[in-house]
Amino acid sequence: MSQHQLALLKQYDPQAIADYYRYRPWEALWRSLRIIFSFLGWLLAILLDQWTGQVEKSKLKRASKLREILTKLGPTFIKVGQALSTRPDLIRKDFLEELVKLQDQLPPFDNAIAFRIIEKQLDRTVEEIYQEISPQPVAAASLGQVYKARLRDNGDMVAVKVQRPNLKPILTLDLYLMRLGAKWLAPWLPLNLGHDLTLIVDEFGIKLFEEVDYANEARNAEKFALNFQNNPQVKVPKIYWRYSSDNVLTLEWINGYKLTGTQHLEEAGINTNAIVEIGVTTGLQQLLEFGFFHADPHPGNLFATTDGQMAYIDFGMMDQLDETTKETLVDAVVHLINKDYTDLAKDFVKLGFLTPDIDITPIIPALEDVLGDIMGKSVRDFNFKTVTDRFSELMFEYPFRVPAKFALIIRSVVTQEGLALSVDPNFKIVDIGYPYIARRLLKGESPQLRRRLLEVLFKDGKFQWQRLENMITIARSDGNFDILPTAGLGLQYLMSEEGEFLRRQLLLALIEDDRLHTEEVKRIWELVKDDIKPNQLFNAAMDALANFSRQSAAAFMPAVAALTTEK
Numbered sequence: 001m002s003q004h005q006l007a008l009l010k011q012y013d014p015q016a017i018a019d020y021y022r023y024r025p026w027e028a029l030w031r032s033l034r035i036i037f038s039f040l041g042w043l044l045a046i047l048l049d050q051w052t053g054q055v056e057k058s059k060l061k062r063a064s065k066l067r068e069i070l071t072k073l074g075p076t077f078i079k080v081g082q083a084l085s086t087r088p089d090l091i092r093k094d095f096l097e098e099l100v101k102l103q104d105q106l107p108p109f110d111n112a113i114a115f116r117i118i119e120k121q122l123d124r125t126v127e128e129i130y131q132e133i134s135p136q137p138v139a140a141a142s143l144g145q146v147y148k149a150r151l152r153d154n155g156d157m158v159a160v161k162v163q164r165p166n167l168k169p170i171l172t173l174d175l176y177l178m179r180l181g182a183k184w185l186a187p188w189l190p191l192n193l194g195h196d197l198t199l200i201v202d203e204f205g206i207k208l209f210e211e212v213d214y215a216n217e218a219r220n221a222e223k224f225a226l227n228f229q230n231n232p233q234v235k236v237p238k239i240y241w242r243y244s245s246d247n248v249l250t251l252e253w254i255n256g257y258k259l260t261g262t263q264h265l266e267e268a269g270i271n272t273n274a275i276v277e278i279g280v281t282t283g284l285q286q287l288l289e290f291g292f293f294h295a296d297p298h299p300g301n302l303f304a305t306t307d308g309q310m311a312y313i314d315f316g317m318m319d320q321l322d323e324t325t326k327e328t329l330v331d332a333v334v335h336l337i338n339k340d341y342t343d344l345a346k347d348f349v350k351l352g353f354l355t356p357d358i359d360i361t362p363i364i365p366a367l368e369d370v371l372g373d374i375m376g377k378s379v380r381d382f383n384f385k386t387v388t389d390r391f392s393e394l395m396f397e398y399p400f401r402v403p404a405k406f407a408l409i410i411r412s413v414v415t416q417e418g419l420a421l422s423v424d425p426n427f428k429i430v431d432i433g434y435p436y437i438a439r440r441l442l443k444g445e446s447p448q449l450r451r452r453l454l455e456v457l458f459k460d461g462k463f464q465w466q467r468l469e470n471m472i473t474i475a476r477s478d479g480n481f482d483i484l485p486t487a488g489l490g491l492q493y494l495m496s497e498e499g500e501f502l503r504r505q506l507l508l509a510l511i512e513d514d515r516l517h518t519e520e521v522k523r524i525w526e527l528v529k530d531d532i533k534p535n536q537l538f539n540a541a542m543d544a545l546a547n548f549s550r551q552s553a554a555a556f557m558p559a560v561a562a563l564t565t566e567k
Contacts, residue, residue, distance in 0.1 A: 007168045010213070012205040014179055017172045031173055038069050063098035070102065075142040075167065076174035076208070078102060083204055083407065108140035114147070114162045121245040128152065129243065133160070139300070143167060143212055143316075148253060151243070157253040158240060159313075167212060175205045203404035211316035214249040220315035221251065227290045233278045235311040254311045256303025259419045270304050276420045278310040280432040283416045287409065288330060288437075291321035295408035297415050319408050325351065333437055341367045352403040363398050370394060 006020055021028050042065055049055045049062070070081040084091050085099035114137070115126050122129060130149040137145035144163040151158055182197040210216055218239045225236035235254060243250035257265055259279070265272050279302065286293035294301070296317040303311040321329070332347040344367055345360040354360065370391065394400060402410070420427040 006172055007166065009168060009172065009209075012175070012202070012209040014175070014202060014205065017176050018179075021173065021176045027173060028177060032177055035073065035177065038073055042066060042069060059094045060098075063095045066095060067098050067102055070099075074170065074174075075106070075164070076171050076178075078106075078142045079208055079211075080178075080204070082411075085411070106140060106142050108137045108145045109164055111136065113165055114145065117162050117165065118160065118248055121248045122243060130160075131155065141300075151240070151250075156240075158243070158250050159237070159253050160243075161214065161249040161251070163212060163214065163247040171208060171212070175201065175208070179205075200404070207317065207319075207404070207408075210318075213246060214244060214316075215246050217314075217316045218244055218249060218251075220318045223292060224294070224312065224315055224318070227286075227292060228282070231282070233309055234282055235305060235307075235309040237311070237313060251313075254303060254305070254313065256305045256311050258300065259302050259304060259423055262423055265304055265423065268304075268306055270306065271308060272423050274308060275304045275310060276424050276427055277432050279416055280420060281436055282310060283412065284436050287321065287413075288326060291323070291326050293319060293321070293409070293412055295319050295412050297412055297419065302419065317408070319405055321405070325405075330437075336371065339368075339371075341365075341371070344371075348400070351406065353400050353406070355399065358399055366394060366398060 006017075009016065042062065045058070045065075046062055049058045067081065070077040081099045081102040085096055085102065091099065118129070119125055126133060129152060131152045133149040134147045138148050138159075139146040142164075144161055144167075147160045147162070149158050149160050150156070179198055179201045182201050185197075218241065221236060221239055228234040228236065237252035237254055240250040240252075257268055257270065259265075259275070262272050265275070279297075283293075283297070294312055294315065294317075296314065297312075301312065301314040303313070305311055328347055328350045332344060332351070335341075335344040335347060341364050342360075345354070345364050348354045348363075349356055349358070349360065354363070391400070417427075
């Protein structure tokens with residue numbers, strides 16, 4: 001395989017990469033020596049700290065030096081550092097905090113080279129394509145740089161993203177050496193992986209190759225836009241396929257403001273609280289509804305527009321969750337709310353954080369210790385950064401590992417929370433997250449969500465009136481939440497064949513402990529009565545009854561009769 005052929009490698013293929021470099025050992029040798037000498041002084045300094053008892057005093061300095069080394073070693077190692085910043089199972093806490101600061105930036109490469117790449121990829125001269133193009137890149141990252149331009153054929157303002165030259169040979173050489181090192185070093189490293197270290201390198205390589213495929217990024221952008229097509233609060237740039245290729249991506253130019261503080265947003269007349277809410281809600285939708293999520297929502301990839309929209313750009317790092325994973329995530333949230341730590345431990349097994357053969361018995365009290373006080377003091381004090389910090393302490397004591405997919409999810413959620421805090425220092429993710437989850441559960445739009453609602457509302461066969469009150473209160477904290485459509489959906493479900501179990505349980509709950517629970521019903525009515533107008537109530541009831549078939553009624557009445565007879 002020639003160098004040219006290696007540059008054309010479409011997907012990460014560790015065998016093809018190994019075959020190429022096996023016959024070019026001198027290339028691997030020189031790069032290996034540079035990497036080794038870059039880390040050697042740092043490793044010796046860490047050993048010296050241990051011998052002299054200076055570990056605690058020097059840890060921040062060593063963490064900062066690690067970040068500098070990774071930056072100097074180039075694109076692959078910058079991406080490695082960013083990936084490791086979400087792996088508390090691999091990296092200790094003080095290093096994690098420093099790696100989070102890694103900037104995806106390098107000096108720009110020469111304009112003449114960038115323009116030659118554009119002309120070669122698009123088979124036209126720069127003058128033929130653009131009326132004007134910025135003389136220098138407006139942004140330069142580790143994998144490419146961006147120009148602002150105006151298309152000649154229609155006058156549209158566009159962003160032109162050009163990949164760094166010879167990028168894949170650089171990435172493949174580093175990946176080859178990392179994989180080789182992982183194979184030889186893994187037995188000597190005190191890492192709690194649950195699987196071969198080379199698999200982590202391969203997972204990283206697959207995502208990195210996806211990120212440098214601009215055609216794949218364009219498809220991701222269009223899929224993301226389709227998911228939010230009915231949400232006017234979300235802006236996704238249009239892709240200009242005619243002016244795009246594997247190494248050049250042309251997309252709509254978006255005028256907006258980075259989410260790096262409040263002053264410039266407020267000066268532009270942007271409602272910062274509304275932008276934060278859009279960011280968190282759309283983030284939850286990506287994970288729990290669509291399953292297709294933006295895994296790199298850093299300040300350079302999110303903009304607030306003067307129209308009050310949240311604009312997403314850069315769709316190179318995306319991932320997809322299957323239905324089972326989405327459902328298990330909702331399960332985990334439900335079990336966390338209910339403080340069911342045994343079931344939460346089982347969720348961690350299903351999600352791949354624990355292997356199926358692990359005895360979860362000693363892990364349950366550890367989870368309760370980590371999460372109990374976080375959930376117990378005040379739900380408003382909950383934040384993901386606190387949880388991930390506490391979990392990082394557990395990772396070395398118990399056999400937790402972070403699957404690659406969830407490393408991306410953790411990175412996405414923690415980054416979005418950090419962005420929100422930079423805009424609003426008093427931001428609490430639960431102020432938006434809890435109402436969103438409560439609304440989704442109360443609406444019960446799918447059988448899976450209805451089943452999870454039942455899990456929340458019933459414990460040990462008894463109806464939890466307080467939980468229902470809490471959920472309604474939380475859901476109503478969003479001014480856009482309308483209780484009537486939700487009540488209508490609930491009534492339809494209650495009268496359906498699927499709702500038979502809930503009918504029986506509710507009737508039992510009303511007369512539980514040989515008394516009518518009128519006080520609980522009255523409290524719930526007090527919560528919702530101000531939102532319910534008589535004509536709306538009538539219409540909602542009629543809509544529900546219209547969906548209530550004669551067969552459902554026939555099934556419903558004997559159940560009522562049977563219950564009253566039992567009592």
